[in-house]
Amino acid sequence: MAEFQEKSTIVRREQLTGDVFRLTVHCPRIAAAAQPGQFVMVRAGETLDPLLRRPFSIHKVTGDGKLAVLFKVIGKGTRLLAAAMPGERLDVIGPLGSGFAPDPGGPHCLIGGGMGIAPLYFLAQHLLISGHGAANPPVLLGAQTQAELLLLAQEFSELGYPVLTATDDGSLGHPGLVTDLLDALLAEVRQVYVCGPLPMMRTVAGKCGQAGVACQVSLEAHMACGLGACLGCTFPASSGGFHHVCKEGPVFRAEEVLWSR
């Protein structure tokens, strides 16, 4: 596994809502090596505050050496990145971590909540290319309001996936939790891929466990390096001790993770 550090060029900046942005950058070596579920570490500025790179799952990859990251503005780093404009340079390290293990058999169900939707789009692209996208059950997407979901849901549809949505405020799709939508699908699914807030992933892991359906989760943790050196990004393991999210993850089989916290 090789990582690269590239001084990429921002080629596109999209504002999806008031605080959700998508940056597309040209970093050909990283894009060529990227696998679904892997992430990049991005330097948000050139000064020492904020100090650390920010981890972002790889949201999209295009054949011409570009990749996209999707993020919500939550602090200093994401505020700086949201202000970055096309033509500017962005220091990116990747691809990092161990991503989704695409199950050769289907059907697959992809479930994303909020910014957790980001890596699932790349996975959906990959499943299509490898011939496992067709005839899948709906992709389940959840967010606080419809504004966050409209464009993303449309893009999954354009790939050929049926999409079901849920919003906290009921402005689009099912009013409530996206996990509610899974129950009706579990009987026909062989593999679930989930990324989103921790309570959501815990619920999905529980439902899959009861139904005997394989489930892969993409975890998030504070991390300084993304390279396996700082040992900061731990998550409790079901076997005792800790997983390192950056290296052993960010994707784990649901049963490898200790959910009862």
Place this chain on the structure above:
Amino acid sequence: MEQVAAAPPPVDLRVTIGSLTLQNPVCTASGTFGYGREFAALVNLERLGAIIVKGISLVPRPGNPPPRIIETACGMLNAIGLENVGVERFITKKLPFLRDLATPVIVNILGDSVEDYARLAGRLSGVEGIAALEVNISCPNVKKGGVAFGTVPEMAAAVTGAVRRETGLPVIVKLSPNVTDITAIARAAADAGADALSLINTLLGMAIDVRTRKPRLANVVGGLSGPAIKPVALRMVWQVARAVSIPVIGIGGITTGEDALEFLIAGATAVQVGTANFFQPTATEEIIDGLAAFLRNQGLSSIRQVIGSLQLE
């Protein structure tokens, strides 16, 4: 006609720590560079002065619960809890990769008792591919009520002496800044047989989430590192370099060649780059280039002309 750039004049970056000669003074700080291999795709490891690996204990340690790290202004707090693979697994799984490099490998050791340190030193001394030991005396002494070895001169001396008796390798003692007078600890370690001192380890700190009113680290307190601590580190290096006659290795927020030069001018013989590895993996190489460029610009031939060259009235 095409101009052929003249080759830059050669500069000598070599420094000596005890019996160990480094090709340049730029090393990686323990705990910030894993076991070297983690950076192999991004950094030319052969260019480094030395690689100092993650601290090793007699038995593996799982470390603290998360969250273990949090960013602060120009710095970060960590409470990793000395997670490591243990000395035996280090020797069988991590050292073979490092041994194949030309770069000297310095092993950071840590324990809960004087005997732990002595046993680690003894075990590692017979192993091929280790250039020196760095003794981390910032951990609590479990047998003596948890007081860190690095905060009481007599205890620092006891650990240093025990390691000294077990090994012929150069012994570097890594000092904690969380003390009233770091020169007292420095002298104690030097008198007990240390070949060099490295400083500073992290400064104890804390951060709170005001919405939840909970500490941001599960361990409540943690060690502050990064550019935020550089002035404190530089002051302590200057004080210690004046107080002892053995080499001092400067650590604390070093990110650029200019940062490293400040430490060398203050009296450090070498430096360690720590937190910078996290956000700029190639920081060490850029610092090495920066030192060479400084020498050329100043018309100097050796980095040793810079060490301890602070101009006071």
